[in-house]
Amino acid sequence: xxxxxxxxxxxxxxxxxxxxxxxxxxxxxxxxxxxxxxxxxxxxxxxxxxxxxxxxxxxxxxxxxxxxxxxxxxxxxxxxxxxxxxxxxxxxxxxx
Amino acid sequence: xxxxxxxxxxxxxxxxxxxxxxxxxxxxxxxxxxxxxxxxxxxxxxxxxxxxxxxxxxxxxxxxxxxxxxxxxxxxxxxxxxxxxxxxxxxxxxxxxxxxxxxxxxxxxxxxxxxxxxxxxxxxxxxxxxxxxxxxxxxxxxxxxxxxxxxxxxxxxxxxxxxxxxxxxxxxxxxxxxxxxxxxxxxxxxxxxxxxxxxxxxxxxxxxxxxxxxxxxxxxxxxxxxxxxxxxxxx
Numbered sequence: 321x322x323x324x325x326x327x328x329x330x331x332x333x334x335x336x337x338x339x340x341x342x343x344x345x346x347x348x349x350x351x352x353x354x355x356x357x358x359x360x361x362x363x364x365x366x367x368x369x370x371x372x373x374x375x376x377x378x379x380x381x382x383x384x385x386x387x388x389x390x391x392x393x394x395x396x397x398x399x400x401x402x403x404x405x406x407x408x409x410x411x412x413x414x415x416x
Numbered sequence: 417x418x419x420x421x422x423x424x425x426x427x428x429x430x431x432x433x434x435x436x437x438x439x440x441x442x443x444x445x446x447x448x449x450x451x452x453x454x455x456x457x458x459x460x461x462x463x464x465x466x467x468x469x470x471x472x473x474x475x476x477x478x479x480x481x482x483x484x485x486x487x488x489x490x491x492x493x494x495x496x497x498x499x500x501x502x503x504x505x506x507x508x509x510x511x512x513x514x515x516x517x518x519x520x521x522x523x524x525x526x527x528x529x530x531x532x533x534x535x536x537x538x539x540x541x542x543x544x545x546x547x548x549x550x551x552x553x554x555x556x557x558x559x560x561x562x563x564x565x566x567x568x569x570x571x572x573x574x575x576x577x578x579x580x581x582x583x584x585x586x587x588x589x590x591x592x593x594x595x596x597x598x599x600x601x602x603x604x605x606x607x608x609x610x611x612x613x614x615x616x617x618x619x620x621x622x623x624x625x626x627x628x629x630x631x632x633x634x635x636x637x638x639x640x641x642x643x644x645x646x647x648x649x650x651x
Contacts, residue, residue, distance in 0.1 A: 336594055343597045347421045390445035396598040397452035404459050404638045 335388035342389075419589060422596045423640065424610050453602050456638050460607065463583075463636040467552075467644050468493035470632060471581055476500055477547035483535050483570055484554035486511065487518040488528075490583060491550055495527045506531045506540065535569060536562075545575030552583035553642075555619075556611040563614060564622040571626035577651040580628055583636065586643045587613035599640050608640050616645055623647035 467490055471477070476498045482491035485505035495501045507515055509532035519528045533540065549570045555563045571580050585608050588596070599605060616633045623630065628647035636642045 336597075339597050339601055340593070343422070343600050346600065350421055387445070390449065392594075393598050393601060394445045394449050394452070396595055397449060397456065397602070400595070400599075400638050401452050401455045404455070 332388070332392060335392040339389050339392060419591060420587070420613060422600055422605075423585070423588060423591070423613060424605055424608055449602060453604055456604060456640075457607050459638045460642065463642050464489045464493035466636050467581070467583055468497055470634065470644060471548060471579065471646070472497045475547075477579070478502060479542075479544065479546045479548075479575070480504070481540065481546040481549045481570075481573060482506065483540075483549065483551045483566075484557075485515055485530075485550075486553065488515060490552040491528075492519070492522050492524065494548070494550075495522075495524045499527065501527055503528045504531060504540075504546075505529070506533045506535060506538075508532065508534060535566065540569075540573050542573065545578055546573055547575055547578050549574055549578065549580050550583065551581070553609065555582060555584045556609045556613060559612050560614060560618065563612070564625065567619075567622045568626045571623065571628050571647075571649065574628075574649040576649055578649050579631065579646050580623060580626070580649075581644060581646045582619055582623075583642055583644050585609060585613055585640065586619070586645070587615045588639075589615050595639060604640050616643065619645040620647070 471494060477494070478500055480491055480494060480501055480503040482488055482503055482505040485491060485507045488503070488505045491503045491505055495503055505515055505519065505528055507530075512530055512532045516530050519525055519530065551566065551570055555566070558566060567580065567582070574580060620630050620633065623645075624647075626647075628649055631646040631648050633645045634643065636644050
């Protein structure tokens, strides 16, 4: 943070942080579901909220589109898709 | 635990992330992300042909054992390489009808035999042994100790010079956290199996414990992808 209280991280860092928070929350959701299914230790989803579960910390679902997060996701997926080997044509598949 | 959850099943959806309704105007990036997730998921469909090319590159294996064959996509791809390939596809009794149907549909029944067996209890040894034993999409069903014993049993039926090929999702540890966060965020781990994931190093160690010499360790599809880990019995 700067002295003026503004976030001085670059947009990519903020996007990665926002994405990481969302993913961690989703994983915690799954862990809670597993606990419920296996041991019924936690109350059903309908009677607790993320903010009072005590496991999530401060998690607020973003309102609207976070364009930095979308741009980051798109860039990483483009990178992964760019690494896909083109398929050989069928007539070469039996070649040794 | 967090690492395992990140790399199996689940994930957010684009709607979770964006609040975007598909019926309304869609942000350009969302459209492109949606397309890219389909490209990455579709890349898995080419994995059996890629594995077959790798596993037949040095020599065509005449005798193949497919353990936990399912619908036998991996051994079917290898059988397509040559009519000299003969496969024994093994699975549990309740899977056998679907397996037999898949083999017939591929028009390679003459190259295949099927057998109902539990690989943990059945004796699969033959006098000559197998040139290739495939354990594909099986190991994630079992924890480490059980997987290790499965691989030792699989190695035991190899002929001298034969290859044991494990095909499965491997645990990426340490992972590229940003990459996995993105894959998880768009729900791509939903195309992956749940269960137990093991690292390449674990597979290599278990194969060495089974007396095999390390071979390939390569990805077969784009992340979140399947990998091929193989090892050879010395001639």
